[in-house]
Amino acid sequence: MDKKLLLLMQLVLVGLDLLFLNAIFCSACYYFQAQFVKGLYFYYAVFMLYLNIAWLCTALVVNQYNEKSISSFEGFAKRSVRAYVYFLLLGVMYLFFSKQVYISRLFTIVVLLSFALALLFNRFLYIFFFSHSRRIGNNLNKVVIVGYNDVSKKLASYLEMDLSSKSIVGFCESLENIKELSHYPILGNIEDVLAVCEEYGVSEIYSTIAPQQNPEISRLIHDADFNCIRFKVVPDLGYFMSRPGQIDYLNDLPVISLRSEPLEDVGNKIKKRIFDIAFSSLVTIFLMSWLFPLIAILIKLSSKGPVLFIQKRSGRNNKVFNVLKFRTLRHEKEEPGFQQVSKHDSRVFAVGRFLRKTSLDELPQFFNVLAGQMSVCGPRPHPIPLNDAYKSIVDNFMVRQFLKPGITGWAQVNGLRGETENRLKMARRVEADLWYLENWSFWLDVKIVFLTVFNVIKGEENAF
Structure with missing residues (x-):
């Protein structure tokens, strides 16, 4: 798209959205002025400024006005819906956390809902303008x-x-x-x-x-x-690629990557590592500091054997590392052959079953994250025998090893956790892991963390 045209479109779209937002706010102020308490207009002015900043921030987060979005009406509409949902949440959060009692709730509802209609009108205006331009054929x-x-x-x-x-x-x-x-x-x-x-x-x-x-x-x-x-x-490039990939250059030689990998970018690696360290440190200080000894005591009282279960698993680039978990199975002096834990597995003792059900058995893996062996979010690390069993029968199975394994992941928050007793279940998990690899973003990691906490509170069928 022509850069001047793109800049003009972006300025027009941003200007129209802000114009409608402020026009709606001022119109509502005029309509509800009889209900306003004199001398409290300042609170409405602050709220108006906050809504403008909130819309610009949410539009920036979802890339509302970038070239890829506005070049496709379908993509532009989807991002508009996402931006409005975030904007709505920010508006409600402002009133809740500021404990604002001077702003009319009816006024707020009218402004927020009217802005949704204004966005809808703007998007129809947008598609009409460009459809009309294409029919006329000017400047094409x-x-x-x-x-x-x-x-x-x-x-x-x-x-x-x-x-x-x-x-x-x-x-x-x-x-x-x-x-x-x-x-x-x-x-x-x-x-x-x-x-x-x-x-x-x-x-x-x-x-x-x-x-x-x-x-x-x-x-x-x-x-x-x-x-x-x-x-x-x-x-x-259909012979090489069946999905969007990436073309880089080594001097004058084009190099085709068969898939997009956002985490190969150094900047993205740094952002993810900072998030891992910050989040794991908070969990370790405020949760593990008191919960770790409590769980250790309960395990010791319930079953003889060590508190921690240490197992070799495959990490990034298929490198083996020791993953840490709270022990949930009865301790056996002789190490048995590998066997996945099933729903009514007799090897799981009572406290261990509770730990697995609530995913508390995974907490020690935050030490793995701090050590750089794992990430908070990523494909779950499999035991080596499980990798060996499936890598030759599930397509692209080992591609998930391009990433650091995670404590939780896109597959887990979509119900693909637990026992994988057949090829179909594993294939679905791998598909979710590869989607994460190709679509990673900082906000996707934040979303996965929130969904993980929500699923733990709600309870999961496959957590056993």
Whole structure:
């Protein structure tokens, strides 16, 4: 998208949202002024300022106005809903924590609900404006697509959905390669591309045919540059990638990563490590300091043997480390072969069952986090025999080992914890872990922590 157009769109959208918010607030003040206590207008002014800051902050957190969001109406609408929910929560939190008694509750309800309607109106105004612009065709970059194949058809559909300043004129392809009716006209052969561009005023060429496939493309690239027409190549990477990946450069060599990994970025690694240390330190100081000795005493009174259960598990990059847990099984002098704990496992003693049910048996793993062996959130570390049993029968099983294992994870908060007695259950867990690997964000970790606490309080069927 053109940078000037993008900046203009962002300023207009931010301005409209804030304009409607303040207009609604002022209108409500005028309507409810008879109910206001004289001399207390200051509290309403502060609340108005707070709501403006709250909306800007929530819009920033969900990336409400970035290019990716506003280029797609569907994405823009989804982020608008998320931003409004956070905004609503912040508004309610302000009234609750400030113990504000001077602001009318009816006034607040009217403002917050009216702003939701205003956002809805703004989004419809947004889609109407761009639909109208596309119909008129003013200021649109006209595009011709070279080649007619699966990639070019997909490209055309994506450009149609994209609310950017592009208009597809048609395709250029040899007639012998056309086996079906096309949505856009076939304007000529590959040799005719420059003539087509001149006739229709095309400013961009997208080629789905690489120069290695057709020598004519190399000449076309040179001629496009000479005629001040942007030339872009859309390679068919379907052989390598079936999902959005990432392309980096090593000097002048493109390197394709088969999946997006946000935690390969150094900045993201630092943010996650700071969160791990801060959260684990708080848990250790304010919870473990008194709960650890209490649980240790209960374990000792209930079952002979050590307080902690130490087991070798696979960590990041498949490196083995010792994971710490409170012991929940009866102690046996001879170490038995590996066996997953089942729902009514006779090896679990009474206190151990309570610890497993409440996930308190995992608390010592915060020491693993502080030691850098684990993270607060991530794929759960499996015992080595379990890894060996499934890595050859579940697709992409070992990819989850790209991350540090976690005390809790996206799979666990989605009900995929506990015993994995068959391939299907493990495959679903791996799928959730890979989604986390490809979609990590700081706020996703915060969400997982809150969902974990909520599930512990609510109780989980698979916690045993």
